Amino acid sequence: MNRHYAIGLLAIIGFIAAANSTSINLCDGVADNIFVADITNCSNYYICVNGEAIAQQCRYNYSFNGKTQSCEASDASCLSCDPSKLSSVGLERTCNKYALCFAGTPVLQECADDLQYNPNLNACDYPQNVDCVANRCSIYDSPDSIVYAPSQTSCTKYFVCMNGQPQNQTCVGGLQFNAVSNQCDRPANANCTIAAIPKSRSSQTAAQIAPRMVDINCPSVGIQQIAHQNLNQYYMCVNGKGALMTCAANLFFDKDMGACRRKEDILKKY
Known part of the structure; x- marks a missing residue:
């Protein structure tokens, strides 16, 4: 397969790109020199620099592949939305952003908040259930500045970025990862705390409640989220068409933010 790393194919357009009409910053929480796909055009992508998304374009009509961080002759990685289906796919290297078809x-x-996209549920979920750190790993790593990332599922687990991929590592002998010194340390020094996830209902139940198109009164233009009588569900409207969406386990729809959130995070604003 012919491919070139995206940085070698920069066609700098010369402006800081807005992610989309909802003003989502693609590079928020993403490390420098990570490339993120443009979900509206297979040949376009963005490079993250200081938290800003700078528009780029592959040469030769190549398609951008977020997983390999390169432009490729094949369009196999290109997002294609089936008009007969309602689905979603995570945006590579972001951990918390996704394309809803x-x-x-x-x-x-x-x-919302620190939640992460769970590809097994096709929904935002507790980070403890996902443990994604790919947003920290650029393909331009160096042994002189190694990137470490703590796990969100275990205090003894951590990741090291190498060749753009997070490598799973584990502390032994009762030690825990210290995110300040980037090394395995005594638990008293590591100061690692991972909150337990409430067990009000199983994540499997949420996964089985697939989103579906519904006939509701939606605005003819634009994107809008509408509260449902069930607190963990909501309606989503896109250009006059509506769908019933379900939050992952133990998350609830926040009508003011238009997103699924933890109950305690919703209550903080009151």
Whole structure:
């Protein structure tokens, strides 16, 4: 397969790109020199620099592949939204952003707070259930500045970025990872705390409640989220068409933010 790393194919357009009409910043929480796909055009992508998304374009009509961080002759990685299905796919290297394929239209979405996109549920979920750190790993790593990332599922687990991929590592002998010194340390020094996830209902139950198109009164233009009588569900409207969406286990729809959140995070604003 012919491919070139995206940085070698920069066609700098010369402006800082807005992610989409909802003002989601693609590079928020993403390390420098990570490339993120443009869900509306297979040949376009963005490079993250200081938290800003700078528009780029592959040469030769190549398609950008977020997983390999390169432009490729094959369009196998290109997002294609089936107009007959409602589905979603995580945006590579972001951990908390995803494309919602809504009646054939790709809509950029972002998980609230510190939640992460769970590809097994096709929904935003507790980070303890996902443990994604790919947003920290650029393909331009160096042994002189190694990037470490703590796990969100275990105090003894951590990741080391190498060749753009997080490598799973584990502390032994009762030691825990110290995110300040980037080394395995005594638990008293590591100061690692991972909150337990409430067990009000199983994540499997949430996964089985697939989103579905519904006939509701939606605005003819634009994107809008509407509260449902069930607190963990909501309606989503895109250009006059509606769908019933379900939050992952133990998350609830926040009508003011228009996103699924923890109950305690919703209550903070009151």
